[in-house]
Amino acid sequence: MTESQYLPPPHQHWGGEALWQQLEPLLPGLSVEVVARTESTNSTLIERVRAEGRNPGEAQPFGRRQHDLQPCLLVAEHQTHGRGRMGRAWHSSSGASLTFSLAVPLELRDWSGLSLVVGVALADALEPWQAGGDEAPRLSLKWPNDLWLDGRKLGGVLIETVPAGGHRMAVIGVGLNIAPAWRDTDSLNALSSGFACMQELDLDASAPQVLALIAKPLVQALLDFQAQGFAPWLERYQRRDALNGRAITAGALEGVARGVSPQGELLLQTAQGLQALSGGEVSVRLTQTTL
Numbered sequence: 001m002t003e004s005q006y007l008p009p010p011h012q013h014w015g016g017e018a019l020w021q022q023l024e025p026l027l028p029g030l031s032v033e034v035v036a037r038t039e040s041t042n043s044t045l046i047e048r049v050r051a052e053g054r055n056p057g058e059a060q061p062f063g064r065r066q067h068d069l070q071p072c073l074l075v076a077e078h079q080t081h082g083r084g085r086m087g088r089a090w091h092s093s094s095g096a097s098l099t100f101s102l103a104v105p106l107e108l109r110d111w112s113g114l115s116l117v118v119g120v121a122l123a124d125a126l127e128p129w130q131a132g133g134d135e136a137p138r139l140s141l142k143w144p145n146d147l148w149l150d151g152r153k154l155g156g157v158l159i160e161t162v163p164a165g166g167h168r169m170a171v172i173g174v175g176l177n178i179a180p181a182w183r184d185t186d187s188l189n190a191l192s193s194g195f196a197c198m199q200e201l202d203l204d205a206s207a208p209q210v211l212a213l214i215a216k217p218l219v220q221a222l223l224d225f226q227a228q229g230f231a232p233w234l235e236r237y238q239r240r241d242a243l244n245g246r247a248i249t250a251g252a253l254e255g256v257a258r259g260v261s262p263q264g265e266l267l268l269q270t271a272q273g274l275q276a277l278s279g280g281e282v283s284v285r286l287t288q289t290t291l
């Protein structure tokens with residue numbers, strides 16, 4: 001069982017109460033929790049869903065039925081075993097990162113495109129699009145789940161799903177670099193390491209303030225995606241597509257990225273023709289660049 005160390009309430013600097021007030025009307029029954037440390041916010045929520053949704057039909061703890069599983073936003077100031085995609089570790093330093101997961105019951109026919117919608121919602125909240133402006137946005141999206149700032153990795157999204165009775169709970173984990181953890185050590189090394197942080201975009205950015213900025217647009221995006229799928233997001237994704245037109249490898253395939261399909265698949269022009277790749281467990285790299 002994951003051990004979480006709870007902060008003494010009321011965690012005022014995180015504005016948990018205000019967050020809850022904003023989000024609960026969109027996600028009835030939501031709870032917002034801030035912990036000082038946990039293994040991984042995704043793992044913690046998945047464990048809870050499994051514990052509560054287990055053995056449908058049998059008596060549930062506290063008399064809950066399986067469809068009583070409630071949405072939860074879990075924020076951790078520190079993760080001891082943060083996880084990234086494809087079994088990678090996600091390292092984040094306390095105070096220099098924002099790490100949280102949102103568990104939400106979603107009724108979806110097609111899950112592909114979900115991580116792209118989350119990426120668009122985060123990017124648009126952090127760097128609102130200037131209508132009529134022709135400057136390229138600083139925040140871009142590397143299919144399927146990376147958020148880049150000026151071509152370096154600012155954050156990532158890890159989406160996992162858990163069966164919960166007759167339903168499916170999505171656990172959407174977001175990790176964002178906020179401050180240069182390397183500030184007092186070797187900033188040049190850090191800059192060349194391929195990582196970026198929010199304070200390069202906004203010097204005053206802090207984890208609680210960034211969370212306050214993105215939480216509602218993120219929840220709204222999930223609800224919109226549930227209602228309408230990915231197609232209405234395609235244009236917003238295209239504005240920030242970091243790969244379009246670039247030579248990449250995707251798993252064993254090589255080619256040139258040609259945007260994404262209305263279902264959110266990556267379109268890859270290969271010597272054998274145009275291939276559509278779905279998110280799954282495929283690692284995408286710019287040719288000659290290690291990310």
Ligand SMILES: O=C(O)CCCC[C@@H]1SC[C@@H]2NC(=O)N[C@@H]21
Nearest residue numbers: 040042082083084085156173175
């Ligand atoms: O880039 C990636 O591979 C995805 C990184 C996702 C990291 C976040 S941090 C909060 C949540 N808890 C985890 O263990 N992982 C996600």
